[in-house]
Amino acid sequence: MGLINLEHEHDFLNELNYFRCGAATPFAGRYRLIDFTLSNMIKSDISEVAIFTTSKYRSLLDHLGSGADWELNKRHGGLFILPPQWQEATDISKGDLRHFRNNWDYFETSKADYVLISSSQFVSNMDYQALFNSHLESKADITLLTTHYDLLPEHDACLKVEVDADNQVKTITNDTKNPHVFSGVYVIKKSLLYALIEACIANYKENFFLDGVITNLNCLKVHSYYYEGYSVIINSIDSYYKQSLALLEIDNYRQLFSEWERVYTKIGNQAPTKYNSSAKVSRSMIATGGVINGEVDNSILFRGVKVGKGAKIKNSIILQHCTIRDGAHIENVILDKDVTITEDQLLKGAKEQPFIVAKNKTV
C-alpha cells in the first residue's frame, strides 16, 4: 500500500501556494506535483493509496476526485484522502504521528504487509517495483530510495545519506555538501511502522522520519536503493522555475516523459493546440487547448492559454487558461491560472527571481 505524506511539506512557492498546498502545484504543462509519485505507485501495482493532507487541500481534492483518472476508484483498493481529523480529546500525538494514530485503521484494514511512503517533492517517472524487490532481497527493515545530484540550492533542505559497501545506511544528516540525497521515498514493513509510531507517540515526538527512523538508525537495518534515472526535487521557487525550464531540453524531456511510461493526471478534454499564421514558437513545451498567434520562446504553456498577435513570451511559465493579449511582452514570469495580461503590457522579472502573478489577476 502507498502513503503520500504531505505533513511536513511547507508552502515554499509563495503566490503559487497562496491557495493551494505544494502537492497541488501545477507542473510541466499539465500535471500537479503529486501526479508523479501517485502515477509511480499505480505503475508499481500499488492499488491502495492514502494521502495525509494538512491545509489548503481543496485544490488537491478537486484534482484527484475519486482517483478515477489514476485507476484508483475500483472495488479492490482505492484512494483515501485523509485530511486532519482529530477525534480523541485524550490523543497526545503530534505532527505526522497524529495522522498515523488517527488513521491507523486504514493501514490495519489493508491486507498489505508493506507500506511505501513518499512526499510530493521528488519528481520522477519510475516503477517502484525495483525498490520494493531490493527491500525484500536485502531483508532490510527499511529501504530508502536515494540518488545522486550535482548539488543545487534546493538540495540543502534534503536529507543526505552515507552508506557502506553493502549499501547499508550508516548516517542520515542534513549535510549540505553531501551529494547522496534521500528522495523521501522509502519502504517499511507495516508491523515495524506501527512499532515505531507507538514509540514516537509515547515520547511526544512530531516527525516520524526524523524521530522514528533517524533516531533509531543504530538499531535498525536501513538499506539504500540507488536510483539512476532522471529526477528533480521541487521545494522552492528557484527549483520550480529552473527545473521546469530544464524540461525544455529534449534529453531531459524524454527521460521524464517516455512514450511507454506515462504520467497520469486529471483528464482535461481540451482540443489540440492551434498555431495560427503569426505563431513563432521555439524551445517550448505547450499543452493542448491553446491558441497561439504570437512568439513563445523557452517557455511552458499549460492548457487553454491564448497568445495574441505580436505578443512575446520568453523564459516564462504560464499556467492554465491565461490570456496574453496582443502586443504584450512578458519575460521571466510565472503566471498562475486565469491571469490576463492586457494589450501591449510589459512585464519582466529577473532570471534569478521570476515575477509571479497570483491567479485570477489582470495585469
Add this chain to the structure above:
Amino acid sequence: MKKECVTMLLAGGVGKRLGLLTQNIAKPAVPFGGRYRIIDFTLSNCLNSRMYTVGVLTQYSPLELHKHIGVGKPWDMDRMEDGLTILSPFTVNDGGSWYLGTADAITKNINYIEGYDPEYLIVLSGDHIYHMDYTKLLQQHKEKGADVTISAIEVPWEETSRFGILNTTDDLKIYQFEEKPMKAKNNLASMGIYIFNWKILKDYLEDDATNNNSNHDFGQDILPAMIENNLSLYAYRFEGYWKDVGTINSYWEAHMDLLEDHLPFSLNNDEWRIYSHDSNFSPQLIDKNTSIHHSLVNNGCVISGTIDHTVLFENVEIKKDAIVKESILLPGVRVGENAFLQRVIVQENVTIPANTRIIANSDSEPVVLSNENLESIS
C-alpha cells in the same frame, strides 16, 4: 423504465470511399481532428443535448469502435438506468441476419427500443462532423405536431445532385423527397438525422420488413412511403458547419477547414465540447529552429522541423529539417530527418524514413500512406 426519447446511432457503415482509412476499421472509428474519432462528434452532441439513452448500431469491422466506445464513459453514458448500449447483429431462435439496411438495423432492434416505451425516436449517423443540440430538433418536431422531422442544411446549388433533397413548402412541410436530383427544385439537403413518432415508425418498419423488394433503407424506402401516405413530415433548418467526411477528399478538406485563423468551425469551443479518450501523453515539445503555422498539434508530439497547414495527432515526431505541409499525421507517426511530405495522410504508427519525398498533386486525391504502400510510393 420509460424514456421520452431513444436515440439510435447508425455506426455500421463501411465507408468504402475512404479507402485505406477504413480498410480495417469502421468509418465512425476513423481518427479525426487531431484527437478524436468521427463518432465522438455525434456522441458528444448526445451528451451536450442531455440525450442519454443511446443505442449504437455497429456491423462492419467493429473492434476499434467497440474498444473506443466501451460503456460510453467519456460521454457520461455509463449510467445506472439508461445510457449507451452497443447493438450488433445477432441471431434468434429462427435464424437472424446481418443488418440489411439503415431501416432494417432499427427494425431488428425494436425490442431494445420498446424496453423504454418512448414517444420519439431519433436516428443519427456516426459519420458526420458537426455541433448540434438535438433538443431544438425535438422542440420543433413537437411544435409542428409532425410525424417526422428531418434535419436539413442548405447546400450550394451546384452540389444538390450529391444529396437527398427535400422539397418543402414555405412552412417547411416536406411534400417530396428527391434522391440526388439532376435538376433540384430546392437546395435543402437531408442530413440523415431524423426524429420520428415511434409508434408510427414502428408500423412502417414492421411493414417494410415483410417487403422483399425493399432495400430497407430510410431514404429509399421508409420516407418515400411515409410521404406517399400523406404523413406530416417537416424539415428542420440546421445552421452551422456540417460535414459528411465520406471520401478521402472530404476527410482531408474537413481537416484543412480547422486550420485557418478564422474558423467556420472550431474544435476549441467551451460551450459545446467534444469529448474523447485521453492517452495521458505529455505536453508537446517544440524544439529550436522550427516553424509551425496554421496547424493543430496534440499531446506527446515532439517537433524539430517545419509543419504548415497540418494536423498532428498524439505522439507524432517531426525530426530535424523535415517539412510537412497540408497533411494529416495519425498517432505514433515518425517523420525522419529532411523528409518532405505534402498533401498526405499518414496512417497510425508509420515511420517515414529520412529524406523521403512524397507530394500529392493538388488536382489529385491526397495520398494515404501506410507501412505497406510506403515503399512503392516513395
